Every structure is written in structure tokens, then in C-alpha cells.
Amino acid sequence: MAYAYLFKYIIIGDTGVGKSCLLLQFTDKRFRPVHDLTIGVEFGARMITIDGKQIKLQIWDTGGQEAFRSITRSYYRGAAGALLVYDITRRETFNHLTTWLEDARQHSNSNMVIMLIGNKSDLESRREVKKEEGEAFAREHGLVFMETSAKTAANVEEAFINTAKEIYEKIQEGVFDINNEANGIKIGPQHSTGAGAGGAGGAGAGGASSGGCC
């Protein structure tokens, strides 16, 4: 599959907040109420289009169990975007956000775009965390915020795509050096000959030349 860019995402957060369900909803547009515990990391991928360019999102869905923390930490590296997920019906998953955020900031590159997600917004009656609290946390820590429902698919597309847009903007601004794969961005196969040693700006322009010649 030809793409202009590949973005690596990582989904993190407590166990049972719906990380794998968000991924499944985004990649397969379906919902499975009962999900196996994720061991280590699982993967998903989907193509999206931003600004007329094909972008492949490669999503690393981590296991939220405490036991896997040391393992999943080694996967943070090289992610361009992170979805930090909590469950609006479980206060403790919200309380753990600070730890997750510290972990993410420590083990990933500083430009990583982090999207805070309050999942299970369909379970309004069991809500324990107010939307305003999520917004406040996001504001305080410089994150983008959204409430989603992996079950009803509400805001799921938006969460993934808005994160990609933010990354894309950063590329355009030259914040990301896309030639450094540690930033979680790879240039699509059709650029292997076109974009070269140039700076981020020039290479960013290279990304604009999508169209797939072969």
C-alpha cells in the first residue's frame, strides 16, 4: 500500500479502560464487549487521508496491566502520537493519569502528540469523572481532549484523526524531523528516491508530492 507518511501511535492507560476496543472500532468498525487481556502489545493499522495525502496509522495497543508496564515502556520510543485513555465510569483510571503521563513523557520523544481520551461516554448513568475534569487535566498538561465511546463509535474516528492532523501540522511546521525515525514518522515508499538529505521543511514538501508513481 502506498502512503505518504506512516505515523506510529501508541495507546496507553489502565487495564480495562477500552484501549483495544477503541482500536478495533477504529480499524474494523466493530465492537466486542468481551475482550481478551492484551499481552504486551498488539497492532492495528489503517489508512487515513489528510490534506489529500494518504497516511498510514500504525497503532501499538499496549496491555494496561501493571505486570506489562516495564515491557510496554520499551515500546514508547518512536511513537509520534499517543492516546492516553481513562474510563469515565472508573475514577481510579482517571487518578492514574499522572503516572501514565510521566511514563510517556519520560520514554518517548518530546514532540509526541498526546490525546487524552475519556472512554465509555455511552455509560452516562455510571459516570464518575466529569467531562470538565478531563478538560481541565488536558489543559493543565497541554493535551488534546476528547470523550469517546468505543461501543457507539462516538468520537473514535475524530480522536485518531485529530491526533494525526496535529502530527501532520507539526511536520509542516518543521517541528518533527521526519528523517529521524525515532520520531515515529516514516516517509512512504514513493519518497524513498525523492526526499533526501534536506531539512525537515524540504522533506515536508516531499511528502506533498504523493501520488504514487509506481
Place this chain on the structure above:
Amino acid sequence: MATSDSEDFESADEGQNTPIKKDRKERLSSSNYTENSRELDHKTKKTQSSSTDTVKNKEEPKSSDGWDDFDIGDDEILVAQNAVPSNTHVLQSNKNETIDSNYSQDKTTKKSEETKSKDTGWDDFDDWGQDDNTIEDPYKPIQTQPTRQETKSIYPDIQEVTEKLANTTTTSTTGGWGWGWSVDSILTTATAGISTLTNQVSQGISTVLETSIGAPDPEELARQTAKEKEAKANSPDGLESNINTNNDKVDPKSTSDAFPFRGLISEVTKFVETTGTKVISGGLGTLETIGKKTMEVLQDGDPGLAKKRALLGLAPDEKPVLSQILREAKAKADEDDRIREEKKEAKEVHYENLFDDFEGLVHLEALEMLSRQVNMRIEERMRGLSPEKRQDLKETLQQVAELCEMPEDDEDDNDPSEDTFKSEAFHERLQTATQDLGLKLQFQPIVKQYTEAIDWLSSGGELTEKQVYKRAVASLAQATALSVELYHKAGEMLLVKPRRSTADEADALTQMTAVLTKHVSELATLFTEKLNELQTENTEQIHNYITNIFLEAGNSSTYIQNAFQLALPILQIGAV
């Protein structure tokens, strides 16, 4: 043929030719983008539209195929400028201020920037070699100096450079015309030659251009302005807004600076477009007339034309017959289509692509990350030890590594001959191999994949050798991807396993590796046997396929053993 010909031309008169070179490059690349369209008009449109997509080669000559590109080009320049962290804003606003007062000067500045911004990003423009050097230096000063006036005084040579640039760009406009009227990429043969010619006599031609085309009419100018305003007005939310903001910044500049210039360009564009349509609808007559006229004009100023013609494969005194060239170009386009089709097919059965599609690559990447991190932990531990203990540790690590050495190919235990039992036997072997691993690995996917491959081959339907080959490569890639996933999962689970028994684990993974490598070779045999069974005259093709299948099977084996080696530190850390 066209390419090599014009390459010769360019080496002859390098100084002037660069923009054309670029031009041609662009054209060639857009023809690559063009999908298999055999119809002329279709092709024309596509060439134009695809070059709109191709945001890369933005510059004045480029705009000759539709001035919409112009904005995008400017836009891109800003993008490039944004890469330069702090000065850009100053530069931009400064530009906007100075433009209205003396845009002619600013134009030259801008041009140098344009060139520069391209130079930074594009290996494609290696051809611009000689420009690179001259521009590189003046550009930086321009960026840092608040006004052009100052720049001028401090760097006297800039003006020379920029003027030179402006000249080249002007030249290229006419060059663009030469390219433009030929319109479609089908004309590659003709245009490569002619645009070079055009360039050579560009001075003369620009007069011709103006007289033959006429000055930009007010309507056209009004249309432009309206369109620009429209572009400004449109400012959707989200991501685009950023880009549109850039557009806004650029608009006043491009409007003012390009007015005399761009009017001409868009006129040329219009001319090109109408000519294009006419050519297609009205047949080749029009084009031929234009071509002949052009040739006459060109000949006046070009004593070297005979040489060029010779290079085009024409007798010295014979004028190029465009219909003939078009026919040749069409044949070439057909050939290109065929090649593209083949490439597409080659991609479909490309092992690495398939391996990636089956998530093999990403599992391998994750396993590498784990492996690296564990290795670091081991080294860290080693550093904290006394030399004696460090030696002990090294020995332990070595012992584990030895446990993981692959045994020589042992006796070929007889497989159950019935296909239906093959996958079950495979599952059993996997379970036996890993029973001491102490982990619950999921073997179903790889077993299921095996079953499906067997079923497909024995389904009794008519299969072509191509189908079998495709399926063979895909199956090998998938089996390998699933195998790599097994190592990745095993690695993760071993790292969180409460009680480690390194010797058992190492033995189990070694056995599993033996089973998996044997599996891929079995899989390959299965498909090659099928290929041999097929009744076909094309034995050479069959042989090629069979060789490739075994090659990919070897590839699979290597991937599997590499994955196993990546898991080694994970086994080792359990022992230290």
C-alpha cells in the same frame, strides 16, 4: 530515447538549460503518475491535474500548466521556510511590506528564495548543481537582513545572482511555453527536443510569444483576482486553516509581484489549454501547423538545429512530422503502461510488502525494541560487577547462547502422507517443542493458515501457474509473519514470567525454531509440487517460479532465525 537525447543537448549548453531540464523532469514524472490512459485528451487532463497534485516542483515554469499551481507553490515555499525556526516570520512580514513599493526588486529576492527552498529539500534537483553554489550563500544573508536594500549593500554580489536567477526564470517561462504547447506527455519524444530548442532561442521566442499570444486581457486578470479573493475567503477549520493562513500571507505578494509576469504566464497557460483541446478535438493539423511555424522560428536563431534534428532521428533537411512523432510516443506510452502493469504485479507478489501487510515487520520491530532494552539491562548489570563476577556472568550468557545453537538437520522424520493430517501434525510438533517453555503460546493462527493453504491447493479448481505462485509467496510471507509474532509474544511473556527456567526455555525455543523453519520449507514444497503438476507449455516460467518460491522460503527461514536470535537476550536475562 527522448531522455538520452536531450541529456546530450543539455551538456552542450548547460548555462541556460537548467530550468528546462527541470521542466522536463517534471513532465516525465507526471507522465508516470498518469494512469493507463491511451486517449490523448484524457492524458492531457491527467497530466495537468496530476501536476497539481505534485506539489514538489513548484516554480514559475511549472505554472504554465495551470496557474492554480502557483498558490500551492508559494504555499510550499512557506512550508520550507517554516523549517527555519526563528527568522521566517520576520522574513515574511518584511516581504509583505516591501512588495508593494518595489515589487520588481522583491521579485528577484523571492526567486532566489524559491530556488533555495527547493534546494534544501530536493535531491531531485541535483541537476541544479551549478545554481546551488551561488544561491546557498546569498540566501542566508537575505534571510537575516531586515530589508532588501541592506542586503544589497552588504552583499553586493547578490543582485548579480538574483538577476541571473530572474533571467533563468524568465527564460524558463518561454521554455514552459515550449513544453506547454506540446501539452501532453505523449509528446515526450518531440518535446524533449523542442523545449531544448525553444530554450536555446528563448530570447527571440519571447517576442514571438508576446506577439502571437497578445497581452493579457483584462478579463483574465479580473478572473485571477477574483479567484484569489475566493481562496482567501475559504478558510475551513482544522488543519486546512493553517495552510490557508499561509496562503493568505502569500497572496498579496504573489498578486503584486506576478502581475506583469503572471498575466503573461496565465495567458500562455490559457493558450496552452486551448491549444491542447483544439489539438485533440480538431486533430493533429493544428498542432502540426504550430509545430512547423515554431520550427521556422527556431531555425532562425539556432544554427545547431540540424544537430538536434539529427538527434531526434530525422534527416537533416526533413522537418519533424508531428503525427509520426505522436505515433511513436503513443507506442512508447503503451509500452510504459505495460511496464507499469508488470511493476504493479511484481509488487503484488513482493515478499517484503506482504510480510509487512501480515504485520510481520511490526512484530519484528517490537521484538527488536524489547531485545535492545533487555540487552541494555544486561550490560548495565555487568558494569556494576567486579571483574571476577563479570567473567562469571559472561560465561553464563555464553552458555545460554550455546543452548540456543541450532542442531544440525537431524533425521527427516516421516510426515504423515495425507494432506489433511499435515497441519495437525504441525500443531502437535509445535506443542511438543514448546511444552517446557511454560507459556501458553497461540499456535492456532499459523496452523489455520497452513490448513487453508492445503485446502486451497487441493480444492480441485483450475489453477494457473501465476495463481499458485502468488499464493505461494503470500503464504510464505504470512507464515513467517506469524512465526515472528510467536517469538515476539514468547519474549514478552518470558519477561513477565515469575519463575524462569532458562535451560528449558532455551531448549524449547530452539526446538520451536527447528519446527518453524521446517514448516516454511514444507510449505514451499507443497506449492512447488503443485506447480510441477500443472499442465503447461511454459516450463521456463514454471522453473522461474519454483526457484523464486524456494528463494523466498530461504528468506523466511532467515527471518525466523533472526527473530530467534533477537529473543536470546530475553532468555539470557532469566539466568543472570
